[in-house]
Amino acid sequence: MTDSTAQCKRGLLGCLGLNWFFRLLSSSIGQKFVMGVTGLLLCGFLVTHLAGNLLLFAGAKPFNEYAHALHSQWELVAVAELGLVVLFLAHVYLAVTTTIGNYRARREFYVLKQSKVPGRIIGANTWMFASGSVVLGFVILHLIDLRMGLRRSLHYFPDPEAFEAPFHNTMAALSDPISRVVYFVGAIILGVHLSHGFASAFQSLGLNHPKYTPLIKIIGKIFGVIIAIGFASIVVFVPGMWR
Amino acid sequence: MNHAASKNLNLTLKIWRQAGPKQAGGLKTYQVSGISTDMSFLEMLDVLNEQLIASGEEPVAFDHDCREGICGTCGVVINGQAHGPDSGTTTCQLHMRRFKDGDTIVIEPWLAKAFPIVRDLIVDRSAFDRIIQAGGFVSVNTGNAPEANTTLVPHHVQQDAMSAAACIGCGACVASCKNASAMLFVSAKVSHLASIPQGQGERSKRVLNMVATMDAEHFGNCTNTGECEAACPAKINLTNIAQLNREYLKASLFSKE
Ligand code: FES
Numbered sequence: 092m093t094d095s096t097a098q099c100k101r102g103l104l105g106c107l108g109l110n111w112f113f114r115l116l117s118s119s120i121g122q123k124f125v126m127g128v129t130g131l132l133l134c135g136f137l138v139t140h141l142a143g144n145l146l147l148f149a150g151a152k153p154f155n156e157y158a159h160a161l162h163s164q165w166e167l168v169a170v171a172e173l174g175l176v177v178l179f180l181a182h183v184y185l186a187v188t189t190t191i192g193n194y195r196a197r198r199e200f201y202v203l204k205q206s207k208v209p210g211r212i213i214g215a216n217t218w219m220f221a222s223g224s225v226v227l228g229f230v231i232l233h234l235i236d237l238r239m240g241l242r243r244s245l246h247y248f249p250d251p252e253a254f255e256a257p258f259h260n261t262m263a264a265l266s267d268p269i270s271r272v273v274y275f276v277g278a279i280i281l282g283v284h285l286s287h288g289f290a291s292a293f294q295s296l297g298l299n300h301p302k303y304t305p306l307i308k309i310i311g312k313i314f315g316v317i318i319a320i321g322f323a324s325i326v327v328f329v330p331g332m333w334r
Numbered sequence: 335m336n337h338a339a340s341k342n343l344n345l346t347l348k349i350w351r352q353a354g355p356k357q358a359g360g361l362k363t364y365q366v367s368g369i370s371t372d373m374s375f376l377e378m379l380d381v382l383n384e385q386l387i388a389s390g391e392e393p394v395a396f397d398h399d400c401r402e403g404i405c406g407t408c409g410v411v412i413n414g415q416a417h418g419p420d421s422g423t424t425t426c427q428l429h430m431r432r433f434k435d436g437d438t439i440v441i442e443p444w445l446a447k448a449f450p451i452v453r454d455l456i457v458d459r460s461a462f463d464r465i466i467q468a469g470g471f472v473s474v475n476t477g478n479a480p481e482a483n484t485t486l487v488p489h490h491v492q493q494d495a496m497s498a499a500a501c502i503g504c505g506a507c508v509a510s511c512k513n514a515s516a517m518l519f520v521s522a523k524v525s526h527l528a529s530i531p532q533g534q535g536e537r538s539k540r541v542l543n544m545v546a547t548m549d550a551e552h553f554g555n556c557t558n559t560g561e562c563e564a565a566c567p568a569k570i571n572l573t574n575i576a577q578l579n580r581e582y583l584k585a586s587l588f589s590k591e
Contacts, residue, residue: 115586118545119517119555120579189555193513196554199445202350202361205414207421207510207564217512217559291558297583299576 122185127292129182134289134314136175137281141321147329151258158257183227190220219291222284229277236264245270265330275326282319286312343369343430346438347382349394352451355458359451361440371431375418376401376408378430379441395454403427403567406502409509410455411442416506416565424504424567444505446514448551459505461551465520466503468547472527473535485531498526500568507562507570513554518562520548521578522570528581538589541581 104113115121143161146154162168206212235241237260240251245263248256264270289311293299298307344367352359366385369378376398383393399407408425412418418428433439441455449457474480487495501522508516524541527533533540556575563572585591 111586118582119549120545120582121586123556123579124583193515193554193557196447196514196552197512198447201411201414201442201445203414203440203442206561207415208560209564219557294558294572294576295579297576297580299573
């Protein structure tokens with residue numbers, strides 16, 4: 092009894108016995124966990140999203156059927172979308188706050204700086220914030236184009252519920268010069284981001300061991316290449332295929 | 335030993351000079367000649383300082399103590415690399431045979447918010463001491479050394495603990511990290527004691543307190559670039575940071591702290 096009243100003086104989190112949780116989330120290491128977990132879950136989304144979108148190579152009918160089958164599960168889609176928004180915002184928020192913190196911690200820069208990692212001149216790992224920012228820009232445009240349907244110039248299908256709408260609208264976005272360039276660059280930079288981020292997430296979760304870390308690093312690079320080529324190939328080839 | 339290979343070098347040095355913590359600093363250029371390739375880097379700086387003293391100038395202030403790579407006191411950024419170009423080497427163990435006649439060498443102090451410059455190449459690394467203090471004690475008997483076989487430690491555990499304990503606390507990890515993160519240092523200390531029986535009693539408390547102090551001292555976040563590992567003269571491995579992350583999560587989830 093005395094214990095819980097004493098704790099209640101330390102605010103709501105203390106009452107709930109959650110001070111430890113707050114400490115974890117506000118610590119540098121806790122933030123790395125969140126960064127890693129959200130990053131890996133977003134990787135999972137990328138796989139399903141790429142798998143679905145590769146149906147664009149199969150043509151209008153399979154793609155439309157897939158899109159309608161997906162959207163008919165609207166409860167699941169709503170939950171998944173909410174989850175994605177939370178993951179994405181947490182990932183972006185921590186990227187911004189930790190980058191500011193890191194910049195402040197460094198504060199002064201060397202007149203001359205060279206890496207001591209053998210063979211490294213410039214690596215994806217030092218450009219995570221920059222590459223992440225490019226990907227963020229791409230995702231925002233992509234959502235405006237196809238999730239919200241806010242770009243009049245794209246000539247969306249008149250009836251958004253129609254069977255033909257998903258394929259038509261996707262083609263409209265992919266044929267737009269601005270979207271095309273942004274999607275292409277976004278897909279390539281996303282691959283660069285993943286080539287460090289995937290393996291890095293495991294390290295942040297404390298999973299580094301000579302038994303499997305070399306494999307994780309290779310998988311991370313291959314994953315980055317597959318995602319980049321997968322999405323970029325859609326942008327490059329699909330508009331020409333179904334003109 | 336091929337003594338015929340010993341040569342004398344003429345070098346241009348660009349050294350960070352800063353009169354005090356609040357003063358503005360900048361690179362100043364000096365010439366040294368007749369530097370033997372058998373000299374250590376610090377001996378080369380000694381030669382420069384003799385030269386400066388003879389001409390009535392302030393000598394360059396730099397930290398050093400053992401000069402045999404074990405105390406961690408020395409450490410400067412040489413041509414943009416912490417402790418210079420060799421891996422697993424402290425500044426005092428770097429030799430001038432690594433350089434060529436006519437080279438220009440840029441020498442800067444460790445730079446990080448948590449390591450304020452005291453003067454020239456000397457920085458204040460007491461933030462590391464405060465992290466160590468936060469780690470607290472280990473519950474072991476004092477007095478005579480205990481009989482070696484009372485606490486059995488398997489060989490592979492000893493090896494892990496020893497390679498973490500090799501950290502000499504020089505600060506090259508912070509200096510070389512683009513985020514000025516101290517995680518390699520903290521992870522070495524945490525892993526060392528978490529690995530052996532003597533460190534178990536305070537295992538959770540230690541990691542929580544050391545990380546809290548590390549964060550409070552304004553070191554940056556680790557982004558897993560691996561620059562620290564490459565710059566570390568004691569070759570502390572990145573797996574220690576993964577272990578630190580695990581220890582911290584475990585302590586957060588399963589300890590009473
Ligand atoms: S002076 Fe002791 S390690 Fe260099």
